[in-house]
Amino acid sequence: xxxxxxxxxxxxxxxxxxxxxxxxxxxxxxxxxxxxxxxxxxxxxxxxxxxxxxxxxxxxxxxxxxxxxxxxxxxxxxxxxxxxxxxxxxxxxxxxxxxxxxxxxxx
Amino acid sequence: xxxxxxxxxxxxxxxxxxxxxxxxxxxxxxxxxxxxxxxxxxxxxxxxxxxxxxxxxxxxxxxxxxxxxxxxxxxxxxxxxxxxxxxxxxxxxxxxxxxxxxxxxxx
Numbered sequence: 727x728x729x730x731x732x733x734x735x736x737x738x739x740x741x742x743x744x745x746x747x748x749x750x751x752x753x754x755x756x757x758x759x760x761x762x763x764x765x766x767x768x769x770x771x772x773x774x775x776x777x778x779x780x781x782x783x784x785x786x787x788x789x790x791x792x793x794x795x796x797x798x799x800x801x802x803x804x805x806x807x808x809x810x811x812x813x814x815x816x817x818x819x820x821x822x823x824x825x826x827x828x829x830x831x832x833x
Numbered sequence: 834x835x836x837x838x839x840x841x842x843x844x845x846x847x848x849x850x851x852x853x854x855x856x857x858x859x860x861x862x863x864x865x866x867x868x869x870x871x872x873x874x875x876x877x878x879x880x881x882x883x884x885x886x887x888x889x890x891x892x893x894x895x896x897x898x899x900x901x902x903x904x905x906x907x908x909x910x911x912x913x914x915x916x917x918x919x920x921x922x923x924x925x926x927x928x929x930x931x932x933x934x935x936x937x938x939x940x
Contacts, residue, residue: 727912731903755910762890762933763870765910783869787894787929789906796838798905799896801929803862803872805834822894822908824931826869 727760734789734820737767743833747774757828764828768821770814777811780804781832782825786812791819834867841896841927844874850940854881864935871935875928877921884918887911888939889932893919898926 737752748771755765768786770776770793784804788796793812796802804810844859855878862872875893877883877900891911895903900919903909911917 727910727915729912729915729917730910731901732908732910733903734906754908761910761912763892763931765892765908767908785870785872785931787896789894789896794838796840799841799927799929801839801861801872801874803834803837803839803868805836805868808834808836810836820906822906822929824870824892826933 730755732765734767739767739769742768742776744778745776747771747776749774749776753830757831762826764825764830766823768823770812770819770821772816772818773814774818775811775813777809779809780806782806782827782829784829785824787822789820789822791815791817793819793821837862839872841874846874846876849875849883851885852883854878854883856881856883860937864938869933871930871932871937873930875930877919877926877928879923879925880921881925882918882920884916886916887913889913889934889936891936892931894929896927896929898922898924900926900928
């Protein structure tokens, strides 16, 4: 694998599975590549909310807006097996995420 | 492990090993915890430069300033085994990072 650099312009957002609200994922690196982790961008619409039991270790960095108690630069670590709720507010939120192992394969 | 939320206020920066320039790391989650990955914040002083052969998969999200070609929200994936150079400019840079496996144990 080579060194890869990504910006939001590289994101192709898809509807997140099993979510009623406007929540989107855009994998950049995942099981299709020879990588140990999945890397991507997430987007949370205004006042959206996601509740899920984590099937992988999930690390989220807020890069626009805010989720829960953290704004830009905040990190949330959601360990495998935990039930979590992610909430966005009026402005929504954009995140960068890393999962170990690959979240799509864990479903 | 429980869900953990971090902001820059939680960072305790230490000088990065083997670097001449003003480059700092602040692990938040690592081999001391029951985690699969290391999570932390990095800080790159004005015009600092780091060149290193990666001992782990290293994912960096820019949260302040810019490194190389990416500004806030940019992601750099540095796979294990690759030789990489990270450059900051006049304003320096702050990053959030995730490594798999733990970078301190890999040294």
